[in-house]
Amino acid sequence: MSIFSITGNDLLELGYPEGPVFKVLIEAVNQHYSAHSSAEVMGLLKRLLSDPAAFIEDVQLSEAAALLLSVKDNKTVSLLPEPVPYKIYGEEYIDPNAMKQINQAVKLPVAVAGALMPDAHPGYGLPIGGVLATNQAVIPYGVGVDIGCRMCLSILDLPVASLKASQETYVKSLNVHTKFGAGAEWRKREDHEVLARPEFKETQLLRQLFDKAAGQLGTSGSGNHFVEWGVVTITEAQPELNLAPGQYVALLSHSGSRGLGAQVAGHYTRLAKELCELPEGYKHLAYLDMNTAEGQEYWAAMTLAGDYASACHHVIHRKLINATGATLLARVENHHNFAWKELYEGQEVIVHRKGATPAAEGTQGIIPGSMTAPGFIVKGKGVAASLQSASHGAGRVLSRNVAKAQIKPDEMRKVLADHGVVLLGGGLDEAPAVYKDIRKVMSAQSELVEVIGEFTPKYVRMADGGPAED
DNA sequence: ATGTCC
Numbered sequence: 213m214s215i216f217s218i219t220g221n222d223l224l225e226l227g228y229p230e231g232p233v234f235k236v237l238i239e240a241v242n243q244h245y246s247a248h249s250s251a252e253v254m255g256l257l258k259r260l261l262s263d264p265a266a267f268i269e270d271v272q273l274s275e276a277a278a279l280l281l282s283v284k285d286n287k288t289v290s291l292l293p294e295p296v297p298y299k300i301y302g303e304e305y306i307d308p309n310a311m312k313q314i315n316q317a318v319k320l321p322v323a324v325a326g327a328l329m330p331d332a333h334p335g336y337g338l339p340i341g342g343v344l345a346t347n348q349a350v351i352p353y354g355v356g357v358d359i360g361c362r363m364c365l366s367i368l369d370l371p372v373a374s375l376k377a378s379q380e381t382y383v384k385s386l387n388v389h390t391k392f393g394a395g396a397e398w399r400k401r402e403d404h405e406v407l408a409r410p411e412f413k414e415t416q417l418l419r420q421l422f423d424k425a426a427g428q429l430g431t432s433g434s435g436n437h438f439v440e441w442g443v444v445t446i447t448e449a450q451p452e453l454n455l456a457p458g459q460y461v462a463l464l465s466h467s468g469s470r471g472l473g474a475q476v477a478g479h480y481t482r483l484a485k486e487l488c489e490l491p492e493g494y495k496h497l498a499y500l501d502m503n504t505a506e507g508q509e510y511w512a513a514m515t516l517a518g519d520y521a522s523a524c525h526h527v528i529h530r531k532l533i534n535a536t537g538a539t540l541l542a543r544v545e546n547h548h549n550f551a552w553k554e555l556y557e558g559q560e561v562i563v564h565r566k567g568a569t570p571a572a573e574g575t576q577g578i579i580p581g582s583m584t585a586p587g588f589i590v591k592g593k594g595v596a597a598s599l600q601s602a603s604h605g606a607g608r609v610l611s612r613n614v615a616k617a618q619i620k621p622d623e624m625r626k627v628l629a630d631h632g633v634v635l636l637g638g639g640l641d642e643a644p645a646v647y648k649d650i651r652k653v654m655s656a657q658s659e660l661v662e663v664i665g666e667f668t669p670k671y672v673r674m675a676d677g678g679p680a681e682d
Numbered sequence: 683a684t685g686t687c688c
Contacts, residue, residue, distance in 0.1 A: 356683075357683045357684070358683040358684080359683095361683075393685090394683085394684055394685050394686080395684080395685040420688095433683070433684080434683080434684080435683055435684090436683090437683090468683070469683095470683090470684080471684065471685085473683085473684090474683060474684045474686095475684085475688095477683085477684095478684085478687090478688090479688085482688090549683090
């Protein structure tokens with residue numbers, strides 16, 4: 213007969229809420245159950261956690277059961293004893309810390325299903341590249357700080373030869389009509405109907421944020437955001453895009469909802485943490501009940517931030533297309549940090565995509581590679597196991613700090629020159645070498661999306677990189 | 683991601 217004992221880690225693994233119940237339960241089990249098998253005790257502990265009321269008169273476990281019931285009354289949320297189903301795509305390319313984060317998210321009591329995309333890397337709460345479906349709950353950090361961060365591609369009627377022949381015009385258009393950097397605002401403000409939205413008058417938060425949003429309309433921010441001219445190659449006729457096979461000049465942008473979305477995310481994450489107390493290590497996953505005023509308020513603010521992000525892209529594209537005198541032939545755009553109401557196995561769920569491209573059957577999207585690697589125009593296949601999602605890019609392999617310490621400016625210049633790419637701004641932390649191989653990432657998700665076109669960057673503008681690390 | 687704590 214072996215002597216068996218449990219530890220606090222065992223209880224954490226089982227999803228027990230941290231607190232006095234730990235000490236009481238460890239003592240009770242080690243005193244009264246040490247002669248039982250590990251499997252027997254674990255089974256008992258699972259039953260106790262899922263239904264403490266059934267143990268309230270149990271000789272050995274009544275105290276623990278009472279504590280568990282009072283914890284529930286005190287709104288500390290208990291995790292699921294078993295995770296809901298989730299599928300990982302391209303596991304061999306994914307950081308273990310991102311795996312750990314999706315493993316936590318699928319134990320939330322509101323979780324319905326999850327998925328992890330092949331470009332995944334760690335984030336706050338849900339990993340970047342993480343997808344989570346929940347029941348009647350929205351997780352502000354499941355959407356992310358940059359609410360509505362999205363891609364927008366305009367395919368134009370300009371001759372491809374003009375890219376080289378009129379290099380100066382294209383480069384100048386980026387310098388004149390885009391604005392990058394944290395806090396960047398246009399001195400002469402742009403206009404767009406999104407600024408007339410009633411939501412800007414309906415909460416104190418959005419009233420406060422309106423002026424900054426008006427100033428930042430049509431700016432791009434910093435980090436991995438970009439605006440670039442390049443070449444779209446279509447190999448087969450695409451009726452949905454109304455495009456014949458061939459090559460086209462195109463404009464591609466990547467940016468989000470700027471200060472507006474960041475402040476909305478911060479505000480409602482703080483609120484969610486107050487209303488939804490989760491165990492240690494899970495707190496960034498705090499959620500709002502969709503059937504409360506707070507949940508509905510976040511949803512409205514998130515929707516506005518998403519539409520604002522779209523408006524920013526449209527302002528940028530309008531100005532750059534005007535600068536070249538082009539005509540728009542086709543446009544593809546998609547959010548990749550957002551939450552949607554969708555059906556999963558017949559149930560309405562809230563699908564959070566934090567750095568993941570919507571890929572419902574026939575839905576078009578853009579998955580960028582890097583400055584020197586192609587991006588892909590894709591059409592979703594509607595695979596339920598991925599919650600109808602795909603990656604939102606190649607994903608980083610080097611952190612910003614490591615990149616700034618390791619990559620030499622001359623190496624980066626050479627890679628750009630070898631690919632015929634002109635870069636305005638941009639830092640070592642955005643060098644092509646910091647990204648995974650987009651072709652490997654695409655093959656890891658070939659069952660999720662069909663590629664219908666490629667985009668190759670030529671003239672790229674980004675925010676100036678930060679200072680190099682020592 | 684954001685002028686890095688409303």
